[in-house]
Amino acid sequence: MDYFLLYSNCVLVKGAHRATLCDLQKGAVYFIPKPLADLFLEDQAVDLVQLREKTEGDMVLFLMEIIDSLVENQLGFYTNQQEWKRFPALNKEWLFPAHISHCILDTATGRLDYFTESFVEQLSKLCCNFVQLRFFGIPPIEHLENILRLITGSQIKSVEILMPWNTAYESGCTYGKWINDYKKISSLVCWGAPSTCVVKEGARAMGYLLYTSEQINAATHCGIIDQGMFSTNITTYTESLNFNSCLNRKISIDIQGDVKNCPSMKESYGNIGDTTLVEAIGKPGFKKYWNxxxxxxxxxxxxEFRHVCTDCRAYLEDPGDVYSKPLKCGYDPYICEWAEWSTHPLKQKGINFYGLEKPAF
Ligand code: SF4
Ligand code: SF4
Structure with a gap:
C-alpha cells in the first residue's frame, strides 16, 4: 500500500502553523504537524513513496507514526494509487431548506408582546425552526408559558432560552417544570445564578437546564469565541465553507423591536411594530453578511479552527473593516496559542469602539 487516504467524513484544514483533522461524524478534532499537512494531495491523500523521498532522517519515522495513529483512530486507511481516486470526496455544498434558519429575540423587560400567533406565522413562512429567546429581565410565568404554548403548536423545532436566575422560580421548581412540560426547549440557561452547573439533560439530547453565575444581561455579551463552543459536524463545516457561520440565514429583533441581522449590530431593517420579517429580509443590505x-x-x-469555529461580524478587531477578525477571539494561529482577548493590547481600539471596557452590569 503506497497511499494513505482520509475517510470522506474526515477533513484536513490547514492553518499557518499546523493543521486540524476534523472527524465530522464523531465530532473530534486532531492536530496534524505542518510537514505532514503539506504532503496531502487534494487535502485527502498522502503519497507514502513521496513522503519517504521528500522527508529527511527521523522525520520519516515521526510522520509514519502519526499516519499509523490516524489509521488506528479510524480517520483514514492505507490504499494504492489505482484505488484512492475511486473514493468520492465529501460533497461540500451547503443546502438548507429554509429562508431563515435561526431567529434571536431579545427583551430587556422580560416581555415579548409581539410573540403572537401572527408572529409565529411569520416565522413559519420563512421555515424558521430554531428560536433563541434572550430575556435580560425576568419573564412573568404566564407570559413565557403563552409563548411556549405557541411554539409547541408550531413548526419551530427547538427553542433556547436565556433568563435571569430568580429565587421564587427556583424554589417553585418552575425551571424543571418548563423543561418537562415543553419538549421543544433545547436549553434553558439561568444567568446570574449562585453557581455554574448543568442540572439535567432531557431526553434525546434536549432539555438542558444550565445555571451560570455569569451576568448575561445585554446583547454585548454575545460574540465570544471559545474552544468549548466549537462545532465539528458536516453542517457547520459545509456552511462555513460557503457562508458566514454566524449570520447566514439569521434574523433578530433587538430590545427596541428593531429587526436586524443580529441584536448587537447597528443596521435596522424596520421595527417589528410596523414591518414583517419577510419585508425586512427583502430590504437592500439585509443579506450582505451572509456570504x-x-x-x-x-x-x-x-x-486551523476556521471550519469548526463560529464567526462574529458584530464585534470586530478593526471596526472599520468588515473582513476583520472577531474581536472576542484570543487565538493566534501563527503561534497556536490562546490568550485573554479582553486585555490584549491590540484589541483595545475595538473594545473602546464598542464600549466594552466595563462589564455591562
Ligand atoms: S454576529 Fe456576533 S454578536 Fe451577533 S449573533 Fe453572531 S456572534 Fe452574536
Ligand atoms: S475566530 Fe479565532 S479561533 Fe475562530 S477561526 Fe478566527 S482566529 Fe481561529
Whole structure:
C-alpha cells in the first residue's frame, strides 16, 4: 500500500502553523504537524513513496507514526494509487431548506408582546425552526408559558432560552417544570445564578437546564469565541465553507423591536411594530453578511479552527473593516496559542469602539 487516504467524513484544514483533522461524524478534532499537512494531495491523500523521498532522517519515522495513529483512530486507511481516486470526496455544498434558519429575540423587560400567533406565522413562512429567546429581565410565568404554548403548536423545532436566575422560580421548581412540560426547549440557561452547573439533560439530547453565575444581561455579551463552543459536524463545516457561520440565514429583533441581522449590530431593517420579517429580509443590505466566509476573514483564513469555529461580524478587531477578525477571539494561529482577548493590547481600539471596557452590569 503506497497511499494513505482520509475517510470522506474526515477533513484536513490547514492553518499557518499546523493543521486540524476534523472527524465530522464523531465530532473530534486532531492536530496534524505542518510537514505532514503539506504532503496531502487534494487535502485527502498522502503519497507514502513521496513522503519517504521528500522527508529527511527521523522525520520519516515521526510522520509514519502519526499516519499509523490516524489509521488506528479510524480517520483514514492505507490504499494504492489505482484505488484512492475511486473514493468520492465529501460533497461540500451547503443546502438548507429554509429562508431563515435561526431567529434571536431579545427583551430587556422580560416581555415579548409581539410573540403572537401572527408572529409565529411569520416565522413559519420563512421555515424558521430554531428560536433563541434572550430575556435580560425576568419573564412573568404566564407570559413565557403563552409563548411556549405557541411554539409547541408550531413548526419551530427547538427553542433556547436565556433568563435571569430568580429565587421564587427556583424554589417553585418552575425551571424543571418548563423543561418537562415543553419538549421543544433545547436549553434553558439561568444567568446570574449562585453557581455554574448543568442540572439535567432531557431526553434525546434536549432539555438542558444550565445555571451560570455569569451576568448575561445585554446583547454585548454575545460574540465570544471559545474552544468549548466549537462545532465539528458536516453542517457547520459545509456552511462555513460557503457562508458566514454566524449570520447566514439569521434574523433578530433587538430590545427596541428593531429587526436586524443580529441584536448587537447597528443596521435596522424596520421595527417589528410596523414591518414583517419577510419585508425586512427583502430590504437592500439585509443579506450582505451572509456570504462572508471564514476563508475571507483576516487572520481566521490562516486558522486551523476556521471550519469548526463560529464567526462574529458584530464585534470586530478593526471596526472599520468588515473582513476583520472577531474581536472576542484570543487565538493566534501563527503561534497556536490562546490568550485573554479582553486585555490584549491590540484589541483595545475595538473594545473602546464598542464600549466594552466595563462589564455591562
Ligand atoms: S454576529 Fe456576533 S454578536 Fe451577533 S449573533 Fe453572531 S456572534 Fe452574536
Ligand atoms: S482566529 Fe479565532 S475566530 Fe478566527 S477561526 Fe481561529 S479561533 Fe475562530
Amino acid at each position: 462572508i466566509t471564514k476563508d475571507q476573514v483576516s487572520i481566521c483564513k490562516d486558522c
